[in-house]
Amino acid sequence: MDHSNYVIDQMISAKSIAARVEELAVEIGTHFADTDKLIVVGLLRGSFVFIADLVRELDLPCEVDFLETSSYGDGMKSSREVRILKDLRGEIEGRDILVVEDIVDTGHTLKHVINLLQTRNPSRLEVCALLDKPSRREVDVKATWTGFEIPDEFVVGYGIDYAQRNRNLDHIGAVRFLDK
Ligand code: IMP
Ligand code: MG
Secondary structure, X not given: OOOOOEEEEEEEOHHHHHHHHHHHHHHHHHHOOOOOOEEEEEEEOOXXXXXXXHHHHOOOOEEEEEEEEOOOOOOOOOOOOOOEEEOOOXXXXXXXXXXXXXXXXXXXXXXXXXXXXXXXXXXXXXXXXXXXXXXXXXXXXXXXXXXXXXXXXXXXXXXXXXXXXOOXXXXXXXEEEOOO
């Protein structure tokens, strides 16, 4: 993969993300205030930074588990076919579940994950997505809480990659390709 033909334009600063994560944690904390059986489920790998910040702002007892779905591979197009690469370690029957996703794009991934987890009979299942690109949606699905709605641009940073790079950026940036 050639990483020399693009630049990254800042779209959402680290400070704005931190402020929004605090707000989301308050809303989620209020929603789940009455439970002591919450499991926060991060979708790997893109949500690893977001879930780390979110659970530290969350004033609730909770467990953390991870699920890995197949991704875009090394490209920028959605495969539409979602596969589970790594399943949860724990049982979720009767538990309250908060799925944490990096981006809802076409919606196929989230829809698939929700349908799968619902078959395991959790008592509640909600979703928090950091980013949403509503203009790209192909299936009808929406997160309970969304950090930011963004336009149809390919973004990286704060856990999100392009060809496995740039996950370590502290902000969200848009990838802009340069003419050769
Ligand atoms: P969906 O199934 O099309 O909704 O895609 C969701 C997944 O695609 C997200 O969890 C991301 O991992 C990945 N994705 C979607 N948009 C972007 C992007 O702009 N940059 C990097 N990854 C993306
Ligand atoms: Mg993802």
